[in-house]
Amino acid sequence: MSRLEIRCLGGFEVRRGDTLVTGFESQKVRALFVYLLRHPDRVFSREHLATLLWPERSDDAARRNLRQAVYNLKSALAKVTDESPVATPRGGQLQRNPAFSCWVDVGAFEQALDRGHHDPQGLLDAVRLYRGDFLGTISPKDSDGFEEWARTERERLRDAAIQALSTLIDSYSARGEVRLGIEYARRLVDLDAYSEDAHSQLMRLYALSGRRSRALAQYQTLTELLASELGVEPSERTRALHASILAEQGSGNDEENVLAPLIPLVGRSDAYGHLEEAWRRVLSGQMRATLVLGPAGIGKTRLVRTVLDATGTKPLILPVHGDPDVPSPYAPLGEMVHSALSEESPRLDAIFSSLGAKLDVLSQLAPAIEALYPASPPPLLTIGVVADALIALLSRISRGNRPLVLFFDDLHWAPGETFEVLAELVDALTDKPVWLLATLDESQLEPDRLPGLLRDERLDRIVLDNLSPAAIDEIAVALVGTGQASPLGRLLIDQGGGSPLAIAEQVNHLWEEGTLSTRQSGQWRFEAPLAEITQGDLADVVSERLSRLPSSARRLAVLAAVIGMQFDTQLLQRAGDEHPRVVEVGLELMLERWLIRRHEPRWTTSHEGAEPVPWVEGLRRGRFEIVHPMLRKLIYESIPVGRRRVIHRDVARALASRDDSGDQARIAHHLRLAEAWSEAAPRMLAVATRAHRMGAIDTAFYWATQARDAYRRLSREHDVTTELEQCDRVLRDVILDAPAS
Numbered sequence: 001m002s003r004l005e006i007r008c009l010g011g012f013e014v015r016r017g018d019t020l021v022t023g024f025e026s027q028k029v030r031a032l033f034v035y036l037l038r039h040p041d042r043v044f045s046r047e048h049l050a051t052l053l054w055p056e057r058s059d060d061a062a063r064r065n066l067r068q069a070v071y072n073l074k075s076a077l078a079k080v081t082d083e084s085p086v087a088t089p090r091g092g093q094l095q096r097n098p099a100f101s102c103w104v105d106v107g108a109f110e111q112a113l114d115r116g117h118h119d120p121q122g123l124l125d126a127v128r129l130y131r132g133d134f135l136g137t138i139s140p141k142d143s144d145g146f147e148e149w150a151r152t153e154r155e156r157l158r159d160a161a162i163q164a165l166s167t168l169i170d171s172y173s174a175r176g177e178v179r180l181g182i183e184y185a186r187r188l189v190d191l192d193a194y195s196e197d198a199h200s201q202l203m204r205l206y207a208l209s210g211r212r213s214r215a216l217a218q219y220q221t222l223t224e225l226l227a228s229e230l231g232v233e234p235s236e237r238t239r240a241l242h243a244s245i246l247a248e249q250g251s252g253n254d255e256e257n258v259l260a261p262l263i264p265l266v267g268r269s270d271a272y273g274h275l276e277e278a279w280r281r282v283l284s285g286q287m288r289a290t291l292v293l294g295p296a297g298i299g300k301t302r303l304v305r306t307v308l309d310a311t312g313t314k315p316l317i318l319p320v321h322g323d324p325d326v327p328s329p330y331a332p333l334g335e336m337v338h339s340a341l342s343e344e345s346p347r348l349d350a351i352f353s354s355l356g357a358k359l360d361v362l363s364q365l366a367p368a369i370e371a372l373y374p375a376s377p378p379p380l381l382t383i384g385v386v387a388d389a390l391i392a393l394l395s396r397i398s399r400g401n402r403p404l405v406l407f408f409d410d411l412h413w414a415p416g417e418t419f420e421v422l423a424e425l426v427d428a429l430t431d432k433p434v435w436l437l438a439t440l441d442e443s444q445l446e447p448d449r450l451p452g453l454l455r456d457e458r459l460d461r462i463v464l465d466n467l468s469p470a471a472i473d474e475i476a477v478a479l480v481g482t483g484q485a486s487p488l489g490r491l492l493i494d495q496g497g498g499s500p501l502a503i504a505e506q507v508n509h510l511w512e513e514g515t516l517s518t519r520q521s522g523q524w525r526f527e528a529p530l531a532e533i534t535q536g537d538l539a540d541v542v543s544e545r546l547s548r549l550p551s552s553a554r555r556l557a558v559l560a561a562v563i564g565m566q567f568d569t570q571l572l573q574r575a576g577d578e579h580p581r582v583v584e585v586g587l588e589l590m591l592e593r594w595l596i597r598r599h600e601p602r603w604t605t606s607h608e609g610a611e612p613v614p615w616v617e618g619l620r621r622g623r624f625e626i627v628h629p630m631l632r633k634l635i636y637e638s639i640p641v642g643r644r645r646v647i648h649r650d651v652a653r654a655l656a657s658r659d660d661s662g663d664q665a666r667i668a669h670h671l672r673l674a675e676a677w678s679e680a681a682p683r684m685l686a687v688a689t690r691a692h693r694m695g696a697i698d699t700a701f702y703w704a705t706q707a708r709d710a711y712r713r714l715s716r717e718h719d720v721t722t723e724l725e726q727c728d729r730v731l732r733d734v735i736l737d738a739p740a741s
Contacts, residue, residue: 004081004102008034009109009157010132016081023076027140028053029069034135035146036087036096037104038153043095052145070094105129106157110579113160116167117581123164127187130161148643152555159552160582162192169201173208181205193225200238207245215245235514261507261516261524263500264478267471268303271462275307278460282403282435289426289436291411291454294464296630297501297538300439301409303464308405316340316397317405322413324629325564327703328665328687329696330386330417334365336406337390340397341368351396361389364694381695383417387424394425398432408438410629412445416698419451426456466498475503479516484526495541501630502538508594509541512548542634545593552578553586557595560626561635562647564666566599568623575647575654587624595631599623649674664690665703672706681710681723688730697734704730 004021007013012030014021024030031053036044050062057065074085088097109129115122134154140146165188173181185202192198199222206215219234219242226232234242265272271292278288292300308317318339320332328334352359352369360379363370365386379385398404408414408422426436440454453459467475469489476489496502510516510526517525536544546554559576560567573583590596626632639647652670655663665687671680688703708727711720 004077005105006034006037006102007105007131008135009105009130011136012138014077021076021079023072023079025072026069027138028065028143029072029076030138031135031140031143031146031150032066032069033073033086034138035149036094037102038106040096040098043093045093047092049094052149053140053143055145056142105131106134109157110160113164113579113581116164123168126164127161127168127184130157130164133158144642145646148646155551155555156578156582158191159550159585160579162188162195162550163581163585165191166201169205173201173205194229196222196226196235196238200241203238203241203245212245216242219245236517261479261511263475263504263507265299265302265306266474266478267467268299268464271303271464272307274460274462275304278435278437279307282405282433285401285431285433287426287430287432287434287436288460289456289458290438290460290462292437292439292462292464293442294439295441295443297499297628298464298466299500300464302500304407304409304437304439308407316402317407319407319409321565321625322408322410323565324410324413326666326669327415327699329691329694329699330365330415330421331699332408332414333386333390333418333421336408337362337366337393338368340393341366351393354396355389355392358389358392361385362393365389378693380693383420383695384424386417386695387421387428390421391425391428394429394434395432398434401433403433403435405435405437408436411438411440412442415696415702416451417696419453423451423453423456426453426458467496467500467503468498469493472496472498472503479507480524480526488526495536499538501628502541505538505541505545505631509545512545512593538630539634539638542631543638545595546635546638549589549593550586552582553589556583556586557590557635558639559647559651560590560596560624561632562639562644563651565629565632566623566625571651571654571658574657575651577650587622591624594627596624597627599625645674649676652676652679668703668706672710677710677713678718681707681714681720684710685723685726685730688727692730692734692737695737697737700730700734704734 003016005015007015012034014024024033032049035049035052046063046066047059050057050059050066053069054062054065070087073087077086085097086100087094109126112122112126112129116126134157135150136154138150165184168184169181169188182202182205185198185205188195188198189202199218203215203218206212206218219238222234222238226234233239275290275292278290282288292304294300318336320335320339322332355362357379359369361381364378364381394404394406406425411418422436425434442454445451445454472492473485473489476485476492479485480488492503492506495506507516511524515527517527546557549557556572556576556578559572563571563575569583569587572578572587573580576583578586587596591598626635636644648670652667652674655667655670664683668680668683668687671683674680684703684707688700688707691700691703704727708724708731711723711727714720715724
């Protein structure tokens with residue numbers, strides 16, 4: 001007997017041979033069938049499936065509907081097959097029956113794409129299988145959870161098909177097989193009608209094949225489509241291609257990709273001079289502590305990085321970044337230790353052998369040390385014990401008067417115990433060439449809890465303000481020259497308000513939309529009248545930039561913003577359930593648009609990598625970060641609250657699937673924001689207990705408070721008396737220990 005075939009691309013259809021399987025009584029039955037097929041290895045609670053498809057019904061009614069849907073599935077399929085049923089009950093759970101045999105076009109499509117990495121036939125098979133959007137005809141009423149999942153799958157698969165078609169077009173064009181290139185270019189235009197690149201490829205191929213009139217007609221089709229649907233005209237590049245075809249010239253070579261305009265550092269000469277003076281004192285053997293202060297987006301990090309890049313010697317720079325989301329014990333001191341391990345790997349054994357019992361303390365801060373030198377049992381920590389261990393480590397690293405820079409970016413996100421440890425470092429390292437350098441936004445600190453370190457008179461304080469109109473005019477002149485600087489300068493002043501971040505985002509926005517066009521003689525051209533340029537604040541500009549990304553890259557940007565400032569490729573792929581190639585392409589686009597950058601565990605002091613050249617090698621193993629916390633915040637806040645909860649849950653599950661105990665606080669954080677209280681509460685209590693054992697009072701208080709709140713929510717339906725008592729006990733101990741810290 002022929003196999004059972006299920007097609008989901010271009011609609012929903014079930015066949016065995018020539019027999020069309022009917023009898024599915026509703027869209028939700030079809031939706032349940034597809035959902036089980038697409039998750040062959042997952043076991044679902046009945047509550048999950050019932051809520052997914054019948055969220056508007058009561059629990060009892062939704063479960064009855066689920067039972068009826070499962071029965072209907074079994075009945076409809078029994079008419080054409082004697083094989084095992086599609087769903088297997090397991091207590092209160094359901095899963096796809098492993099014995100249920102069928103062929104599904106989506107799975108075959110994905111397998112063909114995988115083969116396409118090393119066998120071109122795989123791509124040909126993939127585009128043949130892609131008949132249209134995933135589940136284009138299935139839209140179960142009042143099932144937002146299912147529709148969100150289906151929409152995500154639809155965009156992912158569609159983008160994969162677009163990428164496969166683009167690869168085939170490039171391949172056939174390079175081999176001179178224009179006819180086949182035209183065939184796939186037509187498919188691409190049909191699939192991605194608003195893509196200028198797709199239309200341009202088809203125009204170019206028509207022209208190369210001698211069909212000049214078809215090429216010109218394709219341009220007319222594009223022009224009318226963009227005007228009627230988007231109210232815009234083709235880009236300058238497409239217009240130039242059209243002009244060359246009109247003149248009966250060849251299309252010529254593609255222009256080399258040009259990086260976004262680089263904005264000069266201006267208006268910071270006084271602050272730059274103060275930092276240079278501090279560095280000179282460090283080189284003379286003095287310990288210095290410097291705070292660069294100002295609101296988010298004012299350019300603190302760039303100023304510091306520019307100064308450090310300009311140092312003539314080779315100091316050891318240990319950069320760490322505050323995390324606004326996930327308090328963890330002594331963060332970011334543990335990250336500083338990790339940076340030291342990366343730099344000092346050739347000397348680690350010698351350094352560690354000299355630390356003695358202090359190594360057990362450091363292993364509690366840095367899991368990498370704990371894995372190599374486990375402490376059994378882990379020592380109880382205090383602020384003084386942690387500070388002594390770090391002082392010993394840093395003293396050995398800086399032996400021989402090697403300059404050492406401890407750079408803490410966004411120090412305001414650090415828990416209170418970090419400030420206390422740093423205060424002891426300042427006292428203890430006075431005779432070392434150490435520069436404790438930090439950026440900080442005082443508005444993010446509670447006035448009544450201002451750390452003592454920040455009131456220390458020995459600290460140099462450098463305060464940054466908004467750029468002056470003269471400084472912004474200097475940026476405009478550097479970009480487009482004096483002839484066009486006046487209108488660009490006015491725009492940047494009006495739109496940016498003097499914030500370097502807002503100015504940078506506006507320039508990126510102008511470049512992406514073609515208003516700042518290709519450089520000539522080292523400068524850019526600014527061509528659009530001001531009235532035609534999108535007006536709005538920073539949030540509007542960021543939203544507009546995101547909207548220009550393909551849906552797959554936009555989806556990844558949203559996922560990255562939920563994960564946090566830093567993320568790795570594996571987590572992005574696992575949490576988003578994305579194909580590796582989709583993630584690669586999305587990362588390349590975000591790197592090119594300067595939305596993300598590669599995360600460096602340490603900084604080089606050479607000029608290598610000073611420009612934002614996209615890093616495209618090793619993307620599958622890379623670690624990245626969003627270029628600015630404000631950018632991440634704006635992307636995150638644009639996500640609907642309900643959608644955020646779903647993504648946080650996906651991220652928590654992806655983190656939990658990794659064997660990494662260092663992620664416990666992060667898992668707890670994502671479960672809390674997913675409002676998965678039963679899973680979040682015990683993890684938060686465990687993190688609080690560990691933080692208290694480590695003497696991290698602020699961190700322990702935060703997590704114990706969050707755990708108590710979660711258990712109180714659970715107490716409405718469950719008896720959690722014992723757990724609440726545990727939370728109160730930790731909080732009581734934390735409060736008692738606070739004065740001693």
